[in-house]
Amino acid sequence: MASLTTLSTYAASLLGIKLSDEQIGKFERLTELLLRWNERMNLTAITDPADIAIKHYLDALTIARVIPRFDGLRLIDVGTGGGFPGLPLAIVFPGLQVTLMDSTAKKLRFIDDVAQSLGLENVSSLHARAEDAGRERPHREAYDIVVARAVARMPVLAEYTLPLCKPGGQVIAMKGTSAFEETAEAAKAIIALGGELFSLDEVTLPTLDNPRYLIVIDKIKPTPRRYPRKAGLPSRQPII
Ligand code: SAM
Numbered sequence: 001m002a003s004l005t006t007l008s009t010y011a012a013s014l015l016g017i018k019l020s021d022e023q024i025g026k027f028e029r030l031t032e033l034l035l036r037w038n039e040r041m042n043l044t045a046i047t048d049p050a051d052i053a054i055k056h057y058l059d060a061l062t063i064a065r066v067i068p069r070f071d072g073l074r075l076i077d078v079g080t081g082g083g084f085p086g087l088p089l090a091i092v093f094p095g096l097q098v099t100l101m102d103s104t105a106k107k108l109r110f111i112d113d114v115a116q117s118l119g120l121e122n123v124s125s126l127h128a129r130a131e132d133a134g135r136e137r138p139h140r141e142a143y144d145i146v147v148a149r150a151v152a153r154m155p156v157l158a159e160y161t162l163p164l165c166k167p168g169g170q171v172i173a174m175k176g177t178s179a180f181e182e183t184a185e186a187a188k189a190i191i192a193l194g195g196e197l198f199s200l201d202e203v204t205l206p207t208l209d210n211p212r213y214l215i216v217i218d219k220i221k222p223t224p225r226r227y228p229r230k231a232g233l234p235s236r237q238p239i240i
Pocket of ligand 1: 078079080081083084085101102103104128129130131148150151160
């Protein structure tokens with residue numbers, strides 16, 4: 001697939017990631033499965049393989065710009081939908097344990113099919129709402145890295161993500177041009193939940209007009225027990 005040769009070139013030149021033939025084969029299979037399942041359910045509005053390679057795969061891999069080493073770490077992708085950004089990270093970094101969480105069970109059936117077809121032993125799926133998982137023992141403060149793309153505005157997303165993150169770990173929110181405004185809006189929530197803004201990185205992807213941003217939040221202390229609040233409350237009454 002020509003689109004994956006382009007992915008390979010950009011991953012190397014922009015991110016210093018060298019994709020093996022086996023990994024390129026897995027991305028090829030992922031594209032096939034994504035397009036096939038997308039006929040039956042709404043996983044992505046992007047259906048051109050060249051766009052998928054840039055807007056889903058390369059975009060997901062930009063997280064490597066802010067995480068120097070993934071080996072031995074646990075990552076959770078909150079609101080993973082069709083598996084982004086979690087699946088490309090799992091393909092490229094087999095030493096990273098990746099949990100893909102979504103509140104919609106049928107999307108996780110797709111994830112399970114992909115994990116099995118691609119032989120991704122470092123992937124598990126979790127059917128849960130972020131607000132519930134953040135209060136449950138196996139998930140609360142259990143992950144080194146918490147990532148999310150296109151799930152909620154930052155004050156809400158802070159309450160979905162920070163309770164899942166270990167003190168000493170990091171939350172990475174992938175955002176578009178609203179990143180600065182959303183970060184300012186979330187200042188109170190980030191502090192209340194035990195976080196501290198570390199950086200806001202601009203990422204320019206080839207062929208895209210608008211820049212993308214990685215908002216990196218350090219988890220500097222435990223999240224108070226009252227958070228996350230009951231499912232639905234963070235989005236109805238964000239901490240602002
Ligand atoms: N992250 C993917 C991407 O960027 O392509 C999917 C984004 S999609 C717009 C948002 C996803 O977040 C949906 O699959 C939805 O079911 C999930 N979601 C929304 N609120 C959630 C919550 N509170 N807990 C878990 N998943 C949630």
